[in-house]
Amino acid sequence: MTAIFEKTPGWLDWYAGPSRPQFRPPEGAVDAHCHVFGPGAEFPFAPERKYTPCDASKDQLFELRDHLGFARNVVVQATCHGADNSAMVDALRASGGLARGVATVRPGVSDAELAELHEAGVRGVRFNFVKRLVDTVPQQDLWDVVERITPYGWHVVIYFEAADLADLRDFFLSIPVPLVIDHMGRPDVTKDPHGPEFGAFLDFMRARPDIWCKVTCPERLSVSGPPALDEEQRAYLDVVPFARRVVEEFPDRVLWGTDWPHPNLTDHMPDDGLLVDFIPHIAPTPKLRHKLLVDNPMRLYWPDAD
Ligand SMILES: O=C(O)/C=C(\CC(=O)C(=O)O)C(=O)O
Numbered sequence: 001m002t003a004i005f006e007k008t009p010g011w012l013d014w015y016a017g018p019s020r021p022q023f024r025p026p027e028g029a030v031d032a033h034c035h036v037f038g039p040g041a042e043f044p045f046a047p048e049r050k051y052t053p054c055d056a057s058k059d060q061l062f063e064l065r066d067h068l069g070f071a072r073n074v075v076v077q078a079t080c081h082g083a084d085n086s087a088m089v090d091a092l093r094a095s096g097g098l099a100r101g102v103a104t105v106r107p108g109v110s111d112a113e114l115a116e117l118h119e120a121g122v123r124g125v126r127f128n129f130v131k132r133l134v135d136t137v138p139q140q141d142l143w144d145v146v147e148r149i150t151p152y153g154w155h156v157v158i159y160f161e162a163a164d165l166a167d168l169r170d171f172f173l174s175i176p177v178p179l180v181i182d183h184m185g186r187p188d189v190t191k192d193p194h195g196p197e198f199g200a201f202l203d204f205m206r207a208r209p210d211i212w213c214k215v216t217c218p219e220r221l222s223v224s225g226p227p228a229l230d231e232e233q234r235a236y237l238d239v240v241p242f243a244r245r246v247v248e249e250f251p252d253r254v255l256w257g258t259d260w261p262h263p264n265l266t267d268h269m270p271d272d273g274l275l276v277d278f279i280p281h282i283a284p285t286p287k288l289r290h291k292l293l294v295d296n297p298m299r300l301y302w303p304d305a306d
Pocket residue numbers: 077078079080128130133159259263264
């Protein structure tokens with residue numbers, strides 16, 4: 001029987017017909033944070049999910065990639081698919097080597113499944129600590145997962161709110177594989193980018209040379225806007241000082257991604273072309289942009305490519 005899903009009330013679908021960016025990404029650019037959702041009829045959403053999204057298929061993702069001038073994707077497993085990675089893996093397999101993946105796995109995952117995920121292009125697992133997205137997972141379970149993935153050379157992507165960093169920091173630093181932080185650890189951008197809260201985040205980044213950061217999601221973090229809509233070239237300027245500090249201090253460990261199809265936004269859905277136009281605000285030189293969009297993601301996800 002075909003699964004029929006009703007979207008979470010108020011759900012905003014991704015922006016159809018995005019503009020063509022004025023900023024042209026360098027050749028070989030990687031969108032290092034995006035998702036596929038279903039389609040639900042083919043890849044049902046997980047029973048334990050906290051939201052039910054619209055469909056967002058691999059073909060639509062690849063069409064956006066080409067339209068925006070990107071070459072590759074890193075497809076991150078979203079919580080609405082739980083630990084069933086089949087939609088993400090299907091996208092990786094269909095990409096012809098142009099997509100890598102970040103999976104969700106439980107401690108009981110079989111060796112055969114891990115090997116299959118690796119062969120499909122998975123290079124990391126995601127630990128999500130955002131309470132509206134997941135139920136709390138015992139730290140021992142996460143430890144067990146780390147032990148299982150270490151032989152594959154994978155990293156751990158961590159998603160958390162700024163207020164939770166103090167409690168989680170020691171646990172994060174005890175994970176013996178590279179860490180990749182989602183969305184800059186979700187800073188409160190009404191605070192001073194040179195103040196103690198973002199200072200604590202930067203200190204965490206300084207604690208180890210293998211902690212990476214995605215300077216993503218200005219549309220989620222911005223308070224002042226204006227939204228990336230209607231040709232707006234100065235969108236989300238309140239996020240710029242935060243992202244730019246990270247890019248300038250850690251130029252070799254930053255990644256950028258669209259976050260398409262932008263789950264759980266409630267205010268507006270950005271035009272992805274204008275999101276690409278945000279990049280020069282946070283990475284002001286061609287050299288920084290090349291590291292952010294090409295060198296860094298290639299080193300992390302395609303280390304063997306020419
Ligand atoms: O809802 C958010 O804050 C952002 C998400 C969703 C998510 O993390 C998930 O569903 O797994 C993201 O960027 O992937």
